[in-house]
Amino acid sequence: MSEDNEVKSSGLTLTEATHFGRLTVKYGSIFLATLIVGRIFLRSAVAFWKAMNPPPPPPPTVGFGRLPTIPFPIQSAEDKPQSYRLETASGTTPSFGDRAKVFLMLRSTPNLLADQRGREVAATYNFVFEPEVIGANIYRWRKSQPLETKLEMNIFNSNFEISSNYLSKPELLSNNNLPDDFEAVQLVKDFLKNSELLPQDIATAAGEIVYLKALGGELEPAVSFSDADFLQIDLNRMPIDNLYRMYGSEGYKGSVHAIISGAFKGSNSIVEIEFSYQDVDYQQMETYPVRSSQEALRALQAGKGYIADSGNEDEAIVRRVSLGYYQSDEEQDYLQPIYVFEGDQGFLGYVPAVSMEYIQTQE
Numbered sequence: 001m002s003e004d005n006e007v008k009s010s011g012l013t014l015t016e017a018t019h020f021g022r023l024t025v026k027y028g029s030i031f032l033a034t035l036i037v038g039r040i041f042l043r044s045a046v047a048f049w050k051a052m053n054p055p056p057p058p059p060p061t062v063g064f065g066r067l068p069t070i071p072f073p074i075q076s077a078e079d080k081p082q083s084y085r086l087e088t089a090s091g092t093t094p095s096f097g098d099r100a101k102v103f104l105m106l107r108s109t110p111n112l113l114a115d116q117r118g119r120e121v122a123a124t125y126n127f128v129f130e131p132e133v134i135g136a137n138i139y140r141w142r143k144s145q146p147l148e149t150k151l152e153m154n155i156f157n158s159n160f161e162i163s164s165n166y167l168s169k170p171e172l173l174s175n176n177n178l179p180d181d182f183e184a185v186q187l188v189k190d191f192l193k194n195s196e197l198l199p200q201d202i203a204t205a206a207g208e209i210v211y212l213k214a215l216g217g218e219l220e221p222a223v224s225f226s227d228a229d230f231l232q233i234d235l236n237r238m239p240i241d242n243l244y245r246m247y248g249s250e251g252y253k254g255s256v257h258a259i260i261s262g263a264f265k266g267s268n269s270i271v272e273i274e275f276s277y278q279d280v281d282y283q284q285m286e287t288y289p290v291r292s293s294q295e296a297l298r299a300l301q302a303g304k305g306y307i308a309d310s311g312n313e314d315e316a317i318v319r320r321v322s323l324g325y326y327q328s329d330e331e332q333d334y335l336q337p338i339y340v341f342e343g344d345q346g347f348l349g350y351v352p353a354v355s356m357e358y359i360q361t362q363e
Contacts, residue, residue: 014321032337037275060099063286066360067102070336070352072306073249081316081347085300088319093293096323100353101240104284107331108157110137118155124195125162127151146268156157157331158197159276166169166261167217173229178262179269180225182210188233188258191267199277201237202255208234210258219259230271231260237280240325247324247340251348255327278327280335289355291307293321296339296351304351311347318343326350 086093111117118139122131127141127149134152141151145171153160166172179187183205192198211228212219222228234254241247246255259272291299294352297318299305312318320342325335337353352359 009077039282050113060287060289062105062288062358064102064334067081067288067334067336067354068332068360070306070326070338071330071332072134072326072350073329075307077303079310080303080305081310082314084297084316084318084341086297086318087343088321090354093297093321096290096293098289100290100323101238101285102288102354103335104281104336105332105335106279106281107333108154108278110156114155117158118153119144121153121158121160121197122151123193125151142325145263157278161274162272163271166259167219169215170214172261172263173214175189175260176229178225178228178231181207181231184209184231184233184260185235187260187267188256188270188273191258191270191273192256192329194267197277198277199237199255199279201280202235203236205235208236208252208254210234228295230260232257233260237327244322244324246309246327247338247348247350248327249306249329249340250309276329278331288358290337290353291355293339296353297321297341299351300339300341300349305341306350308350309346309348311343311345313345313347315347316343316347316349317342318347318349323353324350 073143114137119131122128123139127143129141129143131139131141137154137156139153139155140151143149144150147164147166149162149164151160151162178184188207189198189203193203210232211222211225212230212232213222213227214220214229219230219232233256234252235256236246236254248255255275255277257274258270260269261271264270264271296305318341322340322342324338324340326338327335338350339353341347341349341351
């Protein structure tokens with residue numbers, strides 16, 4: 001073959017170009033898939049590591065400084081069980097974390113319009129006669145219909161108590177048409193709403209109902225609704241974070257505590273009611289370190305807790321431990337967390353939850 005007849009190629013043929021193009025697509029796709037899978041794996045690995053090794057949370061804010069001691073009522077050793085035994089399902093106490101919220105509470109202050117406001121509230125409940133002044137800020141009204149009834153009010157904070165002689169009226173028991181649970185709770189809320197005293201954090205509360213029967217001039221728990229002569233309604237603030245309920249010096253008794261009779265209609269059916277409430281500024285909140293529940297149990301066993309109900313036993317059997325908040329009968333500066341111990345025979349005890357190093361030393 002002569003040199004002139006030789007075919008010289010100056011580039012890739014179509015077949016070669018197609019071959020290299022297929023190789024590029026093939027290995028490029030593999031490379032891209034590897035990148036995608038690798039990125040997903042890397043992100044998953046990083047997320048797993050962070051989940052297993054979370055960064056420590058910022059320390060509690062403790063913005064209110066050292067807190068005052070919780071104002072539990074004074075008790076003697078005779079008011080408390082002699083010993084305590086833990087009998088929870090797990091055999092130990094649960095953990096509630098290393099911190100809890102503390103809220104600012106607003107104290108009442110003297111007000112030039114307090115007298116007028118107190119009289120307006122009393123008139124809403126048909127107490128129209130001149131009140132008796134029994135203290136610097138405590139007024140007392142009386143009325144005789146439909147029962148002998150007394151209203152005592154602190155005109156500075158509008159806390160009040162209405163009581164009547166309903167237990168001395170056996171004829172009330174023969175005309176009993178009690179409302180159902182929902183109607184009873186709504187009746188109490190409407191009673192407060194009429195005088196513009198229904199707080200927002202109680203307005204949405206479900207309420208707790210106890211059926212009561214009159215026996216020998218005293219109230220005892222009834223077996224069922226059909227056996228009840230009266231209804232007891234307790235309304236409390238909504239639980240903090242929808243988890244931690246409120247407790248008081250009388251245990252489960254609410255900020256609003258009422259007795260309803262079926263012998264009357266409307267607001268007259270409320271034959272007894274107590275309203276004891278102090279505003280909480282939920283926007284003014286700080287976090288504080290809390291002692292462990294085990295440490296709180298040891299404090300309870302050492303007699304350093306408050307016993308709302310001793311259970312009438314020398315030895316208290318503790319079946320449940322929880323975290324809650326304590327609201328005093330007297331005005332307080334802060335809404336503070338407590339450990340709550342519940343047990344047999346109605347036993348109920350509290351121990352302050354905030355670490356003692358953040359509590360003011362008592363003089």
